[in-house]
Amino acid sequence: MTTEARIPLSRERVLRTAVALADEHGLPAVTMRRLAEELGAEAMSLYYHVAKKEDVLDGIVDVVAQEINEAVAALEAGPDWKLTARRRILAAREVFLRHRWAPALFGTRSSTSPAVLKYYDNLVGLMREGGFSHDRIHHALHALGSRALGFSQEPFDPGPGASAEVPPEVVAQLPNLVAMLSEIAHDDPDSTLGWCDDQAEFEFGLDLVLDGLDRLR
Amino acid sequence: MTTEARIPLSRERVLRTAVALADEHGLPAVTMRRLAEELGAEAMSLYYHVAKKEDVLDGIVDVVAQEINEAVAALEAGPDWKLTARRRILAAREVFLRHRWAPALFGTRSSTSPAVLKYYDNLVGLMREGGFSHDRIHHALHALGSRALGFSQEPFDPGPGASAEVPPEVVAQLPNLVAMLSEIAHDDPDSTLGWCDDQAEFEFGLDLVLDGLDRLR
DNA sequence: ACCTGAACACCGTTCAAGT
DNA sequence: ACCTGAACACCGTTCAAGT
Numbered sequence: 001m002t003t004e005a006r007i008p009l010s011r012e013r014v015l016r017t018a019v020a021l022a023d024e025h026g027l028p029a030v031t032m033r034r035l036a037e038e039l040g041a042e043a044m045s046l047y048y049h050v051a052k053k054e055d056v057l058d059g060i061v062d063v064v065a066q067e068i069n070e071a072v073a074a075l076e077a078g079p080d081w082k083l084t085a086r087r088r089i090l091a092a093r094e095v096f097l098r099h100r101w102a103p104a105l106f107g108t109r110s111s112t113s114p115a116v117l118k119y120y121d122n123l124v125g126l127m128r129e130g131g132f133s134h135d136r137i138h139h140a141l142h143a144l145g146s147r148a149l150g151f152s153q154e155p156f157d158p159g160p161g162a163s164a165e166v167p168p169e170v171v172a173q174l175p176n177l178v179a180m181l182s183e184i185a186h187d188d189p190d191s192t193l194g195w196c197d198d199q200a201e202f203e204f205g206l207d208l209v210l211d212g213l214d215r216l217r
Numbered sequence: 218m219t220t221e222a223r224i225p226l227s228r229e230r231v232l233r234t235a236v237a238l239a240d241e242h243g244l245p246a247v248t249m250r251r252l253a254e255e256l257g258a259e260a261m262s263l264y265y266h267v268a269k270k271e272d273v274l275d276g277i278v279d280v281v282a283q284e285i286n287e288a289v290a291a292l293e294a295g296p297d298w299k300l301t302a303r304r305r306i307l308a309a310r311e312v313f314l315r316h317r318w319a320p321a322l323f324g325t326r327s328s329t330s331p332a333v334l335k336y337y338d339n340l341v342g343l344m345r346e347g348g349f350s351h352d353r354i355h356h357a358l359h360a361l362g363s364r365a366l367g368f369s370q371e372p373f374d375p376g377p378g379a380s381a382e383v384p385p386e387v388v389a390q391l392p393n394l395v396a397m398l399s400e401i402a403h404d405d406p407d408s409t410l411g412w413c414d415d416q417a418e419f420e421f422g423l424d425l426v427l428d429g430l431d432r433l434r
Numbered sequence: 435a436c437c438t439g440a441a442c443a444c445c446g447t448t449c450a451a452g453t
Numbered sequence: 454a455c456c457t458g459a460a461c462a463c464c465g466t467t468c469a470a471g472t
Binding site: 103104106107108109110111112114116117118120121122124125128134135137138139141142143144145146147148149152153154155156157165166170173174175176177179180183184196201202204205208209211212213 | 320321323324325326327328329331333334335337338339341342345351352354355356358359360361362363364365366369370371372373374382383384387390391392393394396397400401413418419421422425426428429430
Binding site for chain 2: 463464465466467468
């Protein structure tokens with residue numbers, strides 16, 4: 001299947017292939033057997049280079065975080081902490097848009113990837129220069145939550161035509177939501193593509209938090 | 218194993234048992250076979266009451282959301298939208314503290330639970346009475362993200378004694394983080410229990426967003 | 435209507451064995 | 454040092470068969 005099966009395995013190559021596999025077929029496609037197949041090897045061979053599947057998952061989180069750090073490193077610093085942080089976070093977000101499966105995975109990892117730590121270390125440094133105390137920075141990181149890394153979890157996000165999937169007897173119980181959505185859909189000419197512009201919504205929430213933090217400085 | 222194995226199966230009973238199983242042994246313990254065992258039945262019997270495992274997962278999300286709605290319904294309305302929303306969200310949060318596995322699961326469900334919709338419908342109604350336009354409410358829901366439901370995803374959260382788990386050569390690369398954490402640990406007498414008070418941090422972030430929204434009203 | 439036994443195609447992981 | 458075959462214990466799911 002793979003064009004070049006003669007390249008020897010390595011932890012690096014296993015992780016890169018796992019990321020590519022998740023990008024193309026989703027995280028559930030990343031099984032030890034499928035991953036090995038993609039590498040032109042047997043499943044058992046992977047265990048020479050990684051400890052277990054959890055290790056693979058930790059590893060691909062780190063790969064994505066490294067990608068974020070590279071994107072951030074290419075940025076120039078802005079005039080103030082807020083604008084610089086905003087740029088970094090939006091650059092990080094672009095990486096997540098290339099790896100749609102990653103937010104859910106970041107959510108489940110409790111162990112901390114070195115690259116994620118490095119990202120936060122930089123952010124702490126930036127806010128320190130911006131005049132925040134360590135205590136405020138600590139609060140700020142919690143307040144930002146996953147938004148500091150460029151994604152936000154939205155447990156309620158009706159996709160395109162979502163109202164069609166919800167049974168009528170349920171919809172009948174939701175007068176406020178229906179009123180809101182119909183007004184939004186009416187105002188938004190792009191409503192057929194889904195009822196919200198994710199990028200705009202992300203930036204709105206991000207700016208709300210950044211402005212709030214700046215006010216506390 | 219189960220004290221009463223003679224109660225007939227039902228979708229209701231399957232879902233309640235699944236929640237109890239996740240509470241006690243974590244989400245990975247919720248397999249069709251284990252779940253059936255807990256119910257004193259065979260795995261195949263479950264398929265008469267639920268379509269497939271995804272259906273079980275959607276179902277237990279709805280069970281938790283119903284629990285939240287009950288907790289919220291027991292609350293009195295406060296004098297203004299912000300205080301009332303705050304109370305509701307903190308009540309919802311208590312439900313998540315009883316079901317630690319739930320936030321990660323809510324994150325992966327794309328289909329929308331009726332009870333979650335009902336929760337949001339109430340929140341929209343509250344904000345409407347509070348004087349927000351539908352457009353602003355829509356933005357507000359995105360800005361709150363998972364915090365509207367009472368939890369927040371924090372991709373970087375060193376647990377108690379986390380620095381011990383990070384290899385020294387990595388720590389050496391993190392001057393800002395180390396400086397911040399050592400200062401926090403020094404200030405906080407409870408640092409041995411972990412370096413942050415989750416509840417206080419959650420409320421800090423929540424108030425930051427609620428205050429920001431209130432300012433836009 | 436409700437439950438099950440047998441069977442299938444898949445997992446992650448081990449271990450002794452090959453080169 | 455690096456890779457693999459055989460094997461184990463576990464998945465979700467089907468389907469025809471039992472009561």
